[in-house]
Amino acid sequence: MEIDAKMVEYVAELSKLRLSEDEKVLMQQDLTRVLQYMDILNSLDTSAVQPLTHVSGVENVLREDVAAGSFGRDKILQNAIAVEDGCFKVPQTVE
Amino acid sequence: MQQTAKELKAALAQGKTTAAAATAAYLEEISKYDGVYHAYNSINTAAVEDAARVDERLAEGLTGLLAGVPIAIKDNIATENLPTTCSSRILEGFMSPYNATVIEKLAEAGAVILGKANMDEFAMGSTTETSYTGITRNPWDENRVPGGSSGGSAAAVAAGLAPVALGSDTGGSIRQPCAYCGLTGIKPTYGAVSRYGLLAYGSSLDQIGPIAHNVEDCAAVLSVIAGYDEKDSTSAEGVQFDFAAALNDDLRGKKIGLPTNYLGEGLNPEIRAAILAACEKFTELGAEIEEFEMPMMEYAVPAYYIIASAEASSNLQRYDGIKYGYHPESFTDLEDLYLTTRSEGFGFEVKRRIMLGTFALSSGYYDAYYQKALKVRTLIRQAFDAAFAKYDAIISPVAPTTAPRLGESLSDPLAMYLSDIYTVSVNLIGIPAIALPCGFDSENMPIGMQLLGKAMSEETLVNLGYAYQQHTDWHLRTPELKTELNTEIEMQKEAE
Secondary structure: OOOOHHHHHHHHHHOOOOOOHHHHHHHHHHHHHHHHHHHHHHHOOOOOOOOOOOOOOOOOOOOOOOOOOOOOHHHHHOOOOOEEOOEEOOOOOOO | OOOOHHHHHHHHHOOOOOHHHHHHHHHHHHHHHHHHHOOEEEEOOOHHHHHHHHHHHHHOOOOOOOOOOEEEEEOOEOOOOOOOOOOOHHHOOOOOOOOOHHHHHHHHHOOEEEEEEOOOHHHOOOOOOOOOOOOOOEOOEOOEOOOOOOHHHHHHHHOOOOOEEEEEEOOOOOHHHHHHHOOEEEEOOOOOEOOOOEOOOOOOOOEEEEEEOOHHHHHHHHHHHEOOOOOOOOOOOOOOOOOHHHOOOOOOOOEEEEEHHHHOOOOOHHHHHHHHHHHHHHHHOOOEEEEEOOOOHHHHHHHHHHHHHHHHHHHHHHOOOOOOOOOOOOOOOHHHHHHHHHHHHOOHHHHHHHHHHHHHHOOOOHHHHHHHHHHHHHHHHHHHHHHHOOOOEEEEEOOOOOOOEOOOOOOOHHHHHHOOOOOHHHHHHOOOEEEEEEEEOOOOOEEEEEEEOOOOOHHHHHHHHHHHHHOOOHHHOOOOOOOOOOHHHHHHHHHO
C-alpha cells in the first residue's frame, strides 16, 4: 500500500493532528514503508478465520448497582485548563 | 546499592536496618547517580516519611514479602501523590485524582514508592529515547540504551537505585529492557494484574509486571500486585498466585520446546549460543528440551503493530487539552485547541502510531488491515495452543541483539518494530512470559532469554527460572557505575 500526500493529510485530519510540512514528508515515507511491510499478512488465507479482538474471553461484566463514594469535584478539576462555577470551561462549541 | 528485596527483608528482620534508613540510602544513591542515568522522572520526596510509617507497621507485626521494600514505578501507572506523565509533554505535571490498583496493593503490603521511572512516550518505543523528559542510559554502558519502553524501571534496578520496580509490557516493554540490563522480569497473563490506573496504550495487550534482579523477587512483587479487580472489566477472576511451592530446582518431567526457527537469520550469534547453553543447563537440571518449528513467526510483528496502533489511536483521543494535560497558550476555537494541543503535546513516534492506527481503522481500510490483523491473531493463538499441548514452556531469545548504542534506533521505525519479533506474540495472545539473564556478549553487555507459558502458568515459569538461577550466576553480576559522563569519549566516538 502506497500512502500519498493526500492520504497523509486525510488521516492527520481524522487523528486531530496538525503536521508540519517536514513531518508530512517523513510520515508519508514511514507509513508507506511500514504498511508495505504489513502487506505480508495478505499471503495468509484468513477467509475461514474468526477475528480475535480480545484474549480474555470475558464479556459484559455486570455488577450490582450500589451507591458508592466518588472522587471529589476538586480532584477532578485539579488538572483542568479553565474552571468556572465548578465546571470545565471550554471554548464555544455551537455558533 | 545492589541488593535484592529478599536481602533487604532479611536485614530488616535482623534489625540491621529500618525501612526508613534503607529508603534514605536509596534516595542518596539516586542523587549520586541519576544525573548520569536518568532512570527517574520524579522522586518521592516523602519516601522516608512513608517508610517510617511502614517501620511502625512492621513493629506492630506487619509481615509480607514487600513490607519495607522500596520500589520504582513506571511513569504510566497512576499515583495520587506524584505526577504521572507517561514521559509525554501532553501530561507534563499531571496529577492523577486516584491511585492505580497496583499502587493501593503495594501500599497495603508496605512497599515504599521511591519515584516514577522514565519510559518511552506512552510506552511507544524500544529504547526509552522517545521520552519527552530525556534519554535514560544503560547502567552497563552509558552510551547504550536501556531498552524500552520500561527503560527507566530497568535502569533503576540495574544501577541499584531501587531493589525492584514495576514496568508495563504491551509488546515486550518489560522483557526487552530486562534483557538489555541483565535483569529478570515477568509479563503476567492478560487479566492477572489489574490495569485500573495504567494509562492505556493497547488495552487488549497491556499488562503491569515486576522487574528485579532475580526470579524470587519478581515472584514476590507479582504475588502482591496480582488478583481480581472489579475496577478492571478485563480482570481475570480467581487469580491467586502462590509461588512458595514453585521456588525449587526440581525440573524433572518438565518439557521445554525450543523453536529452531527463532534461532535463524537475524539473531546475533552470541545470543544464539547463550540460548543453546541455557537449554543444556535446563537439561542438566532434569528438564527435557525438544526442538520444533514455531509457525506464524513472521506475521506477529505486522499484526501486532496494526492492533496496538489501532488501540492507541482510539485510547489517545482522550488527550484534548480540556480536562487535563498540556494546553497551548493561545488558540482560536475548539477545533484549533484540539489540533494545537495534540500537535504540540505528542512526540513524533506517538503521532506516527496514532496515524498508523487511525488509517488501519478508517473506512475502506478497516477490513484489509485491522480485521485482517485480528484474524492473524487467531492463527497465532492456534499455533501457540498447539505448542503448549506438547510443552510446559517455550524458550526463546528476547531480542535479536544486545542493547544498541544511543541514537541508532529511532531513524528507522520499521527496523525498530522488527526488533520486537520475539516478544509481541506473547501480548497478542495474552500468555505470560519471564525474561532472565543467560549470558554476556563479547562487549560485556547482558544477554536475556525468555520462557513462555500458557495462560496462568506463572508458577511453572517461576519454577523454571528459579531453578536456572540456583545453578547460574548471570543474574548476580552488577555493572560499574559512573557518577559523571565522560563526554570526551562520547565525542570521540561521534567523530568516528
